[in-house]
């Protein structure tokens with residue numbers, strides 16, 4: 288398509304007219320951030336004025352920030368649980384939102400071991416769609432020619448459930464891929480996927496991955512970008528190729544389809560795509576049977592310009608492995624979003640992972656920021672903290688994100704800590720620092736210190752009959768194995784060495800720990816295969832004392848020293864690993880089923 292020479296944007300020359308409009312939208316929003324935020328709050332408060340929740344705070348029709356901030360409290364998910372439970376149970380009255388709750392989005396954050404349920408309304412889908420529609424126009428500024436080929440994206444849906452009142456509960460991406468907006472999206476040459484909808488929407492993770500990989504291999508020369516939502520998902524696809532390339536090569540050589548693909552509409556769709564191609568099959572066999580998989584992505588998909596995966600936050604642990612398989616291809620982090628609300632995008636998607644900043648789009652929700660000082664006392668209801676508006680955050684400072692959404696969350700603590708890196712026009716840009724209270728994470732699982740402690744206690748029950756106890760422990764998210772897995776270091780006190788716990792008993796302890804983990808962890812282990820079996824490494828007696836000596840030698844205070852409950856500093860890992868006396872793995876998968884435990 289000839290590019291109109293009139294098209295321009297301060298962000299760069301747009302690739303086409305559609306992109307010019309998207310970039311103009313970004314300009315408009317980011318230039319008038321405070322005004323947009325004022326309007327968003329006004330819209331939310333007028334729309335939801337008659338809800339039961341807002342009614343409690345007697346805003347009396349006020350929609351201004353001062354009244355809102357002085358009367359409505361900052362809350363956590365646990366504070367809203369009674370309201371959310373009533374909606375889940377089928378109460379159709381306007382509790383949080385004047386618009387009917389269309390479904391619940393199940394967050395990867397958990398409460399009492401179960402995924403949090405985030406209420407959403409129909410119109411939110413359009414807001415999410417709008418944010419997605421901005422991503423390619425920005426990418427096209429940096430990577431030309433993306434309309435000349437396809438994107439190999441490994442996208443998956445997950446299990447859905449119904450609440451007692453009959454509302455669907457599913458992850459936000461499962462909701463999005465099942466939406467008409469996604470399924471019947473108009474053809475856009477800049478956004479063509481190798482995976483057909485049938486493959487993305489197949490709920491069986493093996494069949495979905497197999498057919499997406501098969502299509503990616505068949506169209507290898509056309510692939511210009513390879514991605515998944517999170518880094519862990521792309522690595523899982525590489526692992527899948529390692530395990531299944533022989534069958535994939537066979538299908539390609541013969542033009543047949545693996546009999547394990549049993550979903551009728553998927554089988555029908557893919558059978559039309561596979562044609563015998565012995566030459567391609569030979570190429571795949573040659574590449575995949577080689578010992579060395581370094582740069583495999585660039586070898587199999589030679590025209591790939593970048594890997595589109597989130598590698599910020601907990602996903603940063605996968606950067607070295609992705610660089611290895613990706614042969615140094617740039618890693619692009621495009622957006623920052625959650626089940627509660629989508630927030631923003633990266634206006635420089637080709638920047639290095641350590642320099643990625645997200646620009647919060649002011650039309651998505653009303654944002655507030657709680658200054659985050661790790662040494663400050665906990666939030667108290669008696670002296671409410673001063674929350675800062677989006678336009679007023681200061682460069683360099685860290686904040687906890689608090690949002691008010693169209694779907695009815697008011698002054699809700701998302702749990703993310705962000706740091707202001709700068710501004711685009713008058714809109715701040717944020718580096719994702721971390722999620723509060725997360726100790727271990729491999730995929731979308733998030734395990735906190737209390738959950739780990741509880742899991743250790745439950746597993747220790749198996750040690751009692753051997754007069755043995757866990758005296759110290761720490762943990763580590765091992766991202767080098769694919770899938771990654773939790774490693775727990777145990778120092779044991781064995782009171783009766785004649786009757787110490789056997790290898791099998793310690794294996795059982797691994798499983799007991801997994802059974803205690805939250806449902807997102809167990810789903811990763813059982814349904815998604817995104818987390819490997821938990822490992823316990825028993826270390827020699829005295830190891831944790833050595834750890835303390837090491838910390839003190841580096842300046843820790845003896846009085847205040849506590850064993851870290853999670854480690855990732857290389858010298859400490861080396862010390863721990865050099866003291867390991869035995870290694871144990873979970874012998875089976877823990878229990879998981881899509882149904883929620885009733886609360």
Ligand code: AMP
Nearest residue numbers: 394395396599600622623624625626719
């Ligand atoms: P969920 O609760 O499953 O919707 O997950 C949303 C959470 O994932 C966010 O609150 C963040 O903690 C994390 N997240 C989402 N996008 C990013 C990103 N681009 N970089 C780092 N963490 C992210």
